[in-house]
Amino acid sequence: xxxxxxxxxRDTGAWRLQVWISFGIALxxxxxxLAWLPGGDLDRAFxxxxxxxxxxxxxxxxxxxxxxxxxxxxxxxxxxxxxxxxALSMALxxxxxxxxxxxxxxxxxxxxxxxxxxxxAFTLAKTLRDSYEADRLERGEEAASTPAASDxxxxxx
Numbered sequence: 001x002x003x004x005x006x007x008x009x010r011d012t013g014a015w016r017l018q019v020w021i022s023f024g025i026a027l028x029x030x031x032x033x034l035a036w037l038p039g040g041d042l043d044r045a046f047x048x049x050x051x052x053x054x055x056x057x058x059x060x061x062x063x064x065x066x067x068x069x070x071x072x073x074x075x076x077x078x079x080x081x082x083x084x085x086x087a088l089s090m091a092l093x094x095x096x097x098x099x100x101x102x103x104x105x106x107x108x109x110x111x112x113x114x115x116x117x118x119x120x121a122f123t124l125a126k127t128l129r130d131s132y133e134a135d136r137l138e139r140g141e142e143a144a145s146t147p148a149a150s151d152x153x154x155x156x157x
Contacts, residue, residue: 008134011131022123023121026113026117026120026121027117030117033106034048039102047096047097047100051114053092053093054117057082057086059121060086062126063125063129064079064083066126093114
């Protein structure tokens with residue numbers, strides 16, 4: 001009989017803390033920029049909705065990519081919805097930022113904080129998914145997604 005030993009590689013506590021702190025800082029700098037945004041209420045409302053749309057579509061895209069890494073798990077129409085939603089959210093938010101009549105320094109601040117938010121959202125999504133898959137492997141469940149699911153199977157004879 002062959003015994004399978006699973007070595008589960010987990011992120012360090014320091015990495016998980018850094019990811020959460022980074023995401024929190026991104027939310028804080030985006031929220032601060034939007035709260036103090038000079039300009040009209042309609043511009044501010046548009047940007048808040050754009051940031052939320054981008055953030056939610058980034059999490060959906062991260063999950064979609066991870067779920068379909070090893071083999072297709074979703075329909076082509078869902079792929080279009082996910083990728084299209086992410087592209088549309090990014091394009092509309094960029095358009096709204098570009099057309100706003102505010103100081104270029106404010107635009108630069110909002111642009112950098114927005115891209116930081118999206119980047120940290122992808123990192124957070126990956127960290128959470130890695131933790132979920134490691135938990136499943138430790139419970140002896142089948143790997144949740146890709147061969148790169150942070151486990152290495154070793155056969156003992």
